Amino acid sequence: MTPEEIISKHPRTNDNLLNILHDLQNNHPEQYLTHEAMDKVAQYLNMTKSSVYGVVDYYSMLSTQPRGKYIIRLCISPVCHIKKASGMLAHLEQTLGIRAGETTSDKLFTIEVAECLGQCQEAPSMMINEKVYNNLTEERIKEILAQYK
Amino acid sequence: MIKETRVTLKNIGKINPESIDDYIATGGYEGLKKALTMKPFSIIDEILEAGLRGRGGAGFSTGMKKKFTSESCQSCPQRYVVVNADEGEPGTFKDRVIMEQDPHIYLEGTIIAAYSIRATKAYIYLRGEYTDSITRTRKAIADAYERGFLGKNILNSGFDCDVELRLGAGSYLCGEELTMLESLEGKRGNPRIKPPFPAEKGVFGAPTLVNNVETLANVPLIIKNGKEWYRQFGTERSAGTKIFTVSGQVNKPGYYEVEMGITLRQLIDDLCGGMLDGKPFKAALLGGAAGTFVDVSMLDERMTYDNLKEKGATLGSGAVIVMAEEDSIYEVLHSCLRFFKHESCGKCVPCRVGTTLMVKDLERLKNGVSDKEALVQKLVKDSKMIASTSLCPLGQSPILPMESAARYFTDELVS
Known part of the structure; x- marks a missing residue:
């Protein structure tokens, strides 16, 4: 369209x-x-x-800059923070070779940080486009990313 | 041993949220049918006397809010209902549970609310990140139209009502009712000066009733079952039930609907299966980032709007973030203050500059400043200044976690 x-x-x-x-x-x-x-x-x-x-x-969901096919929104609000979200962010950044706010050179992924996604019972959490992923660990992030590659 | 009392969550897990027939089979839309046989003012009286208070965090009487909106500007051709479905307070996910798993219950409440204030149009302002809530609500609205619960001449009552969905786009501040109205009008989410309150001058300048999702989910049940039925739950001044969303260091984090007035200890031990792996309790943050820290001395206080307020704490949205001995108060406080810094819209200078300075000052506690106690006191003082010189609840919020953290945990902050 x-x-x-x-x-x-x-x-x-x-x-x-x-x-x-x-x-x-x-x-x-x-x-x-x-x-x-x-x-x-x-x-x-x-x-x-x-x-x-x-x-x-x-509005933080709207962008005037091109972004990747998949936008990863990692929650960094207090509950996810207690549940070690900063470690998850570092892991994501390291795995994809970009910092939060940046897009991979193949234009596949953009990492963004988000405020509370309302998934606190299973923190830490992130979304990839419209899908929510909870109980994140480094291992689980690896598996999830593989599904998108 | 306390048990859950599921009132607004009674259908959760029992019905297919995408089936209007399932909802109707549980007695759904009977509240609306009954409401349409009543005079609008008697609905308002019923809600008023039931003692329902706003579940979004402020705890204001829902009946009073309706009454003000209904009675203001008699010459205005239109009045509106705006559903605050922009849930974003950290630690809170009660509205998401309702919207994802029983969307018709709050939609029915919305239609009754519209009828009670003689509004023919309602907007649901739903958080942009809540994709499942959006899908389910959209379907619920379409199905309600198809069955004649929305649109022209609802159930042959002569009452017309349209409900439209509007999506938020990632702004915590838009969950504040006046800012939400700005956003609805297609503007940046900067807060308005109040008064006028939405009841007098809301969206498009018309009298507007802004209600939270959980609040509206109570409405069909009160109308259907009556105020006496509702008043059997909770306490005299905090009637009904409340959904608490518990996260952090407990064995079974999640959402729990209980009668108003249970204690934090009951919530943790009886419903959440106790502290995670039996760790010792250290603190809870009640009400989210715009909430208050409590320590072990508050475990047996009844959690009602008024009792918590008296003790310098808040019930807020019902978020309960539980911390164990190993968790750092500094880290959680830092996360809260960083959140306010990020979400401040920048309209009021004290909030824009102040929330940034508070994060910097807090970080100085870790960078070898000599008089740490004085620095904590300065932070409390600054948060008071920001609160008294900012327009909206965002600027008035940092004081809540800051002051309560200083009250209970200064020793830890300065160590």
């Missing part, structure tokens, strides 16, 4: 802005919002480009 087709599926009111931005981002192979797409949203909702950009910039 083209950005226009995606945008026009949504009603033309400002309260649909975040839904539209999610939809555009999820349908981009590099999971981000291009300037052209943001301009088209601004036009469609009769908003200024700067206010659309300001919204995109504010």
Whole structure:
């Protein structure tokens, strides 16, 4: 689908802005919002480009930079922190050879840190795109990543 | 030996959450049917007298909130219900359990709430990361339309109501009710000045009732079974049940719905199978990052809104993060303060700068500063200053873990 087709599926009111931005981002192979797409949203909702950009910039799930096919969101909130999430982050970074916020050169993975994912009963946790993984250990992370390679 | 009292969670694990028929077979939508035969103001009275208080964390009377919204701006053509499904308080996952496993119960509560304040439109503002909750809620809404529980002339009552889903996009602050309204209007999530409260001037300037998912899940049951039934649970001033989400160093972390007024010791020993591997209890963080530390002296206090408040603690969202002797208070406090620094929107300078400085100052405790006790006192003082000079609950939160950590664990922090 083209950005226009995606945008026009949504009603033309400002309260649909975040839904539209999610939809555009999820349908981009590099999971981000291009300037052209943001301009088209601004036009469609009769908003200024700067206010659309300001919204995109504010919300941590939205990105103006290209990202990998799989976005890994590792929770670093207090419960996961007690359960040694920092070790998991270091392990992820080492395994993939990138730091949090970066994308692997094959454009497969992006590592992001996230606030509480609400999986605290089985911490530490992470998401890969829409799927949740709990009770993480270094061993388990290795197995999970292998499924995506 | 305390047992769970499942009221809002009564269907969990017993029904297929994607089947409206399963929900109806448990008596679902009977609350709505009964509500539609009642006058809107009598629904509000019923909720008021049942003593239901907001389960999102603030504990404000749900009936009062409804009454204010219903009575404000009589000339306004539209009023709205906004469902706060933007669960993001660290350690909290009660709303996720409801949305994933019994989405119709809170949807039914939403429709009743709309009818009671004469709103014909409701928005569910659901956290963007909660993908399963989104899928299940979306299906529940579609099925409710198909069965005539939503849309025009609901169950031939003459009442119309639409419910739409809006997704959050990764901002803790948008879980605060006024900020949520900004976000709903397609803006950055910066808080609004209050008053006016949402009841007076909410989304699109119209009177708006903002209710949490767990709060709304109680509503159909109160209407169906009556206020006396509801009042048999809990205490005089904290009626009903509460879902606690327990994490950390216990044998069986998870979600537990219990009558208001149980103690932390009962929760840990009777429901969570005790401390993990029998380790000694050291502390719990009640209410999440925007919550308070308690130590062993609080284990036998009844966990009600008022009793905890009196003792300088909070019930909050029902998050209980349990720590054992081996866990470092510094680490947990640091994680909380880092969280606020990350989530501060930057609108109020004291919060933007203050939350950053608090993290730096806390780290100085580990970097050989000479008078550590004075530094802890400075942190408490700074958190008070931030609280009194910031617009929204985020700036008013760092004081909660900071002050309580200093109260119970200064010795450890300075060691």
